[in-house]
Amino acid sequence: MLVIVKSNYDKLSEEAAKVVADRLKKKPNLVLGLATGSTPLGLYKELIRLHKYEGLDFSKVTTFNLDEYVGLPPSHDQSYHYFMQKNFFDEINIDPRYIHVPHGMAKDFKIFCSWYEERIKSFGGIDIQVLGIGANGHIAFNEPGSSLGSRTRIKTLTSTTRADNKRFFENEEDVPKYAITMGVGTIMDAKELLLVASGDSKAEAIKSAVEGPLTAMCPASIIQMHKEAFVIIDKPAASKLKGTYVDTWETIIFE
Numbered sequence: 572m573l574v575i576v577k578s579n580y581d582k583l584s585e586e587a588a589k590v591v592a593d594r595l596k597k598k599p600n601l602v603l604g605l606a607t608g609s610t611p612l613g614l615y616k617e618l619i620r621l622h623k624y625e626g627l628d629f630s631k632v633t634t635f636n637l638d639e640y641v642g643l644p645p646s647h648d649q650s651y652h653y654f655m656q657k658n659f660f661d662e663i664n665i666d667p668r669y670i671h672v673p674h675g676m677a678k679d680f681k682i683f684c685s686w687y688e689e690r691i692k693s694f695g696g697i698d699i700q701v702l703g704i705g706a707n708g709h710i711a712f713n714e715p716g717s718s719l720g721s722r723t724r725i726k727t728l729t730s731t732t733r734a735d736n737k738r739f740f741e742n743e744e745d746v747p748k749y750a751i752t753m754g755v756g757t758i759m760d761a762k763e764l765l766l767v768a769s770g771d772s773k774a775e776a777i778k779s780a781v782e783g784p785l786t787a788m789c790p791a792s793i794i795q796m797h798k799e800a801f802v803i804i805d806k807p808a809a810s811k812l813k814g815t816y817v818d819t820w821e822t823i824i825f826e
């Protein structure tokens with residue numbers, strides 16, 4: 572695991588974008604795992620800038636998003652599909668046929684989840700998976716207590732997550748009760764992981780994930796078991812770490 576601490580959110584976003592851009596230049600048909608939430612927005616913004624001003628080419632890229640609310644169609648303004656379209660896909664030259672976001676309106680979720688797993692495999696697996704982290708240590712919708720070997724499936728949202736998200740919906744009852752999410756095991760199959768976190772509200776979760784014991788109570792702690800994981804964070808998110816960490820990935824050569 573390579574932990575990179577940057578001075579602020581913009582710098583961490585640029586650093587994370589550099590890693591993705593480097594992988595994309597080396598492999599134009601990159602299979603890119605994506606996350607929603609506020610943290611990766613800066614990374615997407617920087618990738619859009621690199622596309623518009625430096626010709627970064629997404630035409631052969633395939634994407635797989637981590638999760639989606641059950642019951643929301645892609646056109647719903649609170650769906651993760653809509654979020655990705657607006658904040659990233661609409662701004663780059665990606666082929667829509669290669670975009671994958673779990674389908675919140677699937678007819679049979681069990682069949683859909685197996686299909687999603689198979690689809691990832693059919694593209695040779697995810698090359699690099701972008702991750703955020705919840706203040707409680709969740710990754711995707713894998714809340715504390717999720718099996719560390721889990722695969723794509725339906726999860727019931729915790730009352731805390733529903734309460735956190737109610738600000739985005741008109742009525743509390745409109746907040747979805749379920750989500751489709753890649754499992755922890757699915758995420759771990761990605762060849763590289765790129766976890767981004769910003770702000771002191773994430774400091775405790777980052778401490779548990781990076782330096783705490785490996786436990787299902789902090790699903791993000793599984794990254795300690797990954798062979799090629801980047802954790803790119805800003806100083807406030809790193810404020811509870813005890814170890815000494817680097818400030819750029821460029822000096823590090825993976826053999």
Ligand code: F6R
Pocket residue numbers: 605606607608609610611637638702703704705709710711712
């Ligand atoms: C979203 C996702 C979530 C978020 C996490 C952090 O696809 O997988 O696990 O990454 O909740 O969200 P933000 O970045 O909004 O703090």
